[in-house]
Amino acid sequence: MKGKNGQGAELDRRKFWADPVMVTTIVVLIAFLTLFILYPLAILLVDSFITDEGITLDVFKRVLAMTNFRRAITNTLKVGFLVGIASALIGLLFAYVEVYVKLQTKMMGGLFRVVSMLPVVSPPFVLSLSMIMLFGKAGIVTRYILHIYDNSVYGFWGIAIVQTLTFFPVCYMMLRGLLKNIDPSLEEAARDMGASRLRVFLTVTLPLILPGLGNAFLVTFIESIADFANPMIIGGSFDTLATTIYLQITGAYDKEGASAMAVALLFITLVMFIVQKYYLEAKSTATLSGKASRARMLITDKSVTRPLSFLCSLLAIFVILMYICVPFGALFKTWGYDFHLTTKWFVQVFKRYKGFKAFKDSFVLSLIASPITALLSMIISYLVVKKTFKAKGFIEAVSMLAMAVPGTVLGIGYIRGFSAGVFRTGFLQGLYGTGAILVIVFIVRSLPTGTRSGISALRQIDKSIEESAYDMGAGSFHVFMTVTLPLIKDSFLSGLVTAFVRSITAISAIILLVTPQFLLITVQINEFAEKGAYGIACAFATILIVITYGSVLLMDLIIKRFGTSKAIQEQ
């Protein structure tokens, strides 16, 4: 019996090659993924393992001998652990309250919605800015309310708090999905047998979502150690791997050393990612058998609802206050000293600091990148879900791999990989320093999120719908354009906006690659925050928040107006 290598496989191959558009697409895709994801990472390995004397560990030995690198590793891991645990727990609190507790007021529901939306619209370092402005030396809370004049928010605790507040909404969303899938009768059975609410939570609910909690922890852990912007602004002398690598290349011009450090960072995130993706993610949903059979009796017991709601509201309001603090930072004359309202920072942004150019550059580059990203991720999802061909595994793996690559690592990879052309041959050297390479970085950074959403959207579509179009005579490309894409329009549109928001708020890889020719908002914010010019930084950040928030609102409108209607999705 020749199943795998028989005539059928041969015929499938011939049918595959009979479709030139698809073959071309796949070839281009493979070339893109190889050149812009695999190759830059490979070159880092080459850089750190191969010197003039051949394959050695010399570079690693040298790097490991640096105390600042060793300290950075422990720093990063310490922050990662704390932030991972704290975010998972706060996320669990929010998720539990939303799913299990009867909320007393409408306002609470609103707070929860805002919190769940924040990670989508928030530029990465906004919380760091407001942290400094609220609790720093000139912080309103520390200086004016508590009269502490020498408080330092810089360092371990600053980073940990800011990152926790930034990342816990993601955990909240993940855990909310899991909790909703728990069958209420499991818990009610335990209650009936006389167990207290706490006991039920500890013996029934918690064990069920433990893998999910682990998953949330790891996802946050990876985010935390890959984060560049917050440690940069609020880290002070407390360096993490991402900032150390940045300083190694921009300060010490040690390219090999930076490469080796990047390899170390990549190694950590990759291991975590593989554990998360292939072990915990599957396990976290395995114990929960699909949809809950019926609605849950919400907890109304005041002794439970009061403290839990209070805690959630407090946290939510605190986070929201921190965001509100940013525009005010741009409106006060001198933060911490003179609270007269002024437009001078905004004026300065545009008059003195080429604000308009910065917005134009950021805007245009992101605007170019986002449709390409959205389309690419839909194409990848289509190929992964609907087609079978040899290179499919490669395409899927590499686009997911990009999710595990910290921006800083990618940035170093691009510097090493393209500054002298591909493999230092000068090939494609023209790319380096242009807007094109920034656009490519934007694409690569947003591709995994888009692909993931595209894949889950496509899995919902009955495969015979596309087959029927194919059967009526349409080629793959026509099927994709007239059937697939319209059916996952919502996913495409939200991918478009997500890519745009992610691009315009990106900094970690970009800051390493941007040339003076381009002014990017995020880079400006970072620069002014570094210098302590918080008014300017806040003014830049405010406008950025307005842009991102506006884009998300626009997306909602567009999806409501032009998106696939509910009825179609339910079919």
Added chain:
Amino acid sequence: MSKEKKGIKLEHISKIYRDPKTKQDFYAVHDANLTIEPGSFVTLLGPSGCGKTTTLRMIAGFESPDEGEIYLGGEAINALTPNKRDTAMVFQSYALLPHYNIFDNVAYGLKLRKLGKEEIKEKVTAILKLVGLEGMEARMTNQLSGGQQQRVALARALVLEPGVLLFDEPLSNLDAKLRVSMRTEIRRIQQEAGITAVYVTHDQSEAMAISDRIIIMEKGVVSQTGSPQEIYYHPTNEFVADFIGEANFLRGKAVSVSGGKAELEIEGSRIEVSQEGITEGRDCTLVLRPEAALIADKGQLPCKVILSCFMGSYQNYHVMVGDTLVKITDFNPKNKKIYNVGDTAFVAFDVENTHIL
């Protein structure tokens, strides 16, 4: 209507799949040889999992045969992709394009064939009339009932005037009553359009009602091919006899054979049958349809009644002939003698209405 009705030929067609659990390769379809005449309505019939859909999808081009060659109108089509084959399929789930209205669903394939606007409109209107959906052009697919969606799926395939029309259990999502009326409808439209049709179902009454020829499949293998009558009256094996209608199997032995006649010994009684190709001393099975047998005071096989049940249009009996259970449906029982449980009687039948395996 069809440009050209085409015949289909499957020569030694096999499809091998790998069982995802055991990781073992197995034949989903094994050495299928079929000839489907142009313009005929042929049904692939068999229990779930026997390889009907796989066979149909190989004809459509979604699957590639691991062995053998498929011919469509004399042309070998193994290497053609589905969009290049002159076939059109009606899917089990209808697979209508949910973002298009009825008109655009039906026009989808025509637009690909670069027809003019007017011509498309003409054809779509005509075909919608044929399937009884005039005036519904502007509706979206989710505004249609299941039966109407089915008609759109049919219209969409028919309008392309394909050489062959393929159906994969098109009625399985409809309620029982609609199923019966839709199958008559499909048959009418197929005959009116004069198109070759290959139809997959696991419902034997549907197959009987609709087909010119039935192909019975069992575990990936073609078990018997023939007209509904041939299959019903002359099943070539027990699987077919049992799958099509109900059947009693009476085991016996051919004790003497002369000319076209043979004498069988069944449970101690002797029965003379006339069927060619029986050799003396061979073990035989007499296939007796429940409606071909009667219960009477005189007959071929003595029996004991163990169940007697009035069903309205017939009396349902279960009797024991020796150790063999025989089911009898005695139609129109109003003026007949009714036997009760425990009675002894005879099973009576016309040997012409039986079949020997």
